[in-house]
Amino acid sequence: MRRTCWVGLVPTFYFGLKTMQREPIAERIDNIAIKAAESNGVEFVHSEILGSKRNMTVRIYIDKPEGVTLDDCSIVSRAIEEVIDADDFIPSPYVLEVSSPGLERPLFSIKDFEKFTGKKAKVKTSGEIDGQANFNGRIVSVEGSEIVFEDKTKGTVRIPFDKVAKANLKVDLSEEFKKKR
Structure with missing residues (x-):
């Protein structure tokens, strides 16, 4: 007996005649991070996803005019982690890093x-x-x-x-x- 196995396809959901691809992980993380940053009085600067789906690092940069504190990073990190874990859309363990972009910060936009x-x-x-x-x-x-x-x-x-x-x-x-x- 021969089995066919499809690897690497993105699940598709049907709503009437329209199809909808699942929202990419990066876009979902950005949306979550933007909301967490705004609700905690800091600016979302950028996110990066490093590694593979089995060994993922999610890096979030936040900022504010007077500079980011360790407490800011901790509060935003907990807020992001809470939503990511509740939505359970990252398929394996991940590392979440929230930090200031630093003195020699990257320019993204x-x-x-x-x-x-x-x-x-x-x-x-x-x-x-x-x-x-x-x-x-x-x-x-x-x-x-x-x-x-x-x-x-x-x-x-x-x-x-x-x-x-x-x-x-x-x-x-x-x-x-x-x-x-």
């Missing part, structure tokens, strides 16, 4: 670039722009879907947001110490 206009940053692009793919300098402004960036070697460069592969703030300790005085 146009909104992040707008928020940190005037700050030093490092940007890596998916392809070369004016013969260069790594930029180190200062965020000048955001115009539509382009980041105007003052690069140390190239001067002013316009970087389309869809070409940004990775970006993060760079902390200048001498500037920070001058602010404290």
Whole structure:
């Protein structure tokens, strides 16, 4: 007797003539994290899912203007974990990490670039722009879907947001110490 086994298909649910795919895990986690962050007075910054479905790490970044405390992370972590565990949509044990994005925080969205206009940053692009793919300098402004960036070697460069592969703030300790005085 021969059996047919389907592996890797996403379950489909029928509602009349329409079909609906199950909501992806990442999207569900984002929705849960956004609600947990907002209800606890912090901003949801970003989430990452690392590893495999059998050994998953869910990393959530939160922030607030005066900085995130350990208590903020703990409270948001418990709120997220409670919903994930109640909904039981992650098929195996997982590790949940909730933290601040840090001093040299990653920049994930146009909104992040707008928020940190005037700050030093490092940007890596998916392809070369004016013969260069790594930029180190200062965020000048955001115009539509382009980041105007003052690069140390190239001067002013316009970087389309869809070409940004990775970006993060760079902390200048001498500037920070001058602010404290």
